[in-house]
Amino acid sequence: MSTNENIMLEFYSLGKEDSRATLSRSSSLEFYYTKKHLEGLIELTDRVLEVGCATGHYGMYYSDKCKEYVGVDLVPLHIELFKKRISDSKLSNVSCSVGDATNLEGISDNSFDVVLCLGPMYHLPQEERELVFAECTRVCKSGGVLAFAYINKIGAYAGACILDNRYPNDHANKCVLENGTDDLRSETFFFSTPEEMNENAAKHGLSKIKNLGTDFFVTMGVVDSMSDEQFEIMRPLYDQMTSHESCAGMSNHALLVCRK
16 A cells, blocks of 8 residues: 555545646646557557556547556546546446555456556655556566656756746755655655666566656746747657657656566
């Protein structure tokens, strides 16, 4: 069980995650590029497990792109909202239930072709991330695909230093750069680096397919203030930023995709 379960239940008690994908242009980029990075890796014959499925953004998107989609999330409100979406859409191949990413109790070994972990790493310290890596690896079939989303400490902090005049400061330096925790919500958000995530994957016998950024905090203010026409001109640059591993460490969110 994750040690900050009660903190996370309180943090997500208002259903704020349900609107994050459409809240702003900058917040939508993580979702857009996550799906782009997964293109060609999920097939119509696949059973897909999403650990940390929230209210079903990815589940609804992939419902017609795989054989079966199963979601697990720590927050009962998220599952309630996801189940309503499933029911309203009359989907027979999508299901979800409450569960803990650190202990996927009831899910059999080697039972899914694709395992997506697109949120839990944001909220767990290193020792508990290890449990998630182990559990996701356990339930994935040999040769299957696994994807882990995470927050980059360098990219997130660099963006804060540019966009928020409270930064940099000594307290944030220690929390973010030394401890890998958020300086304001140290038990809620945890950060990593591409190198640390690569090492975690290798430790669990996974081979890296790609490790790429999905959004960049340093551009958020600029992106949100642009007209649609301006953003379309910037889109090729964003496509490049999210396509090169050399840029991944400066992203806010990133996605590590592996094969078992």
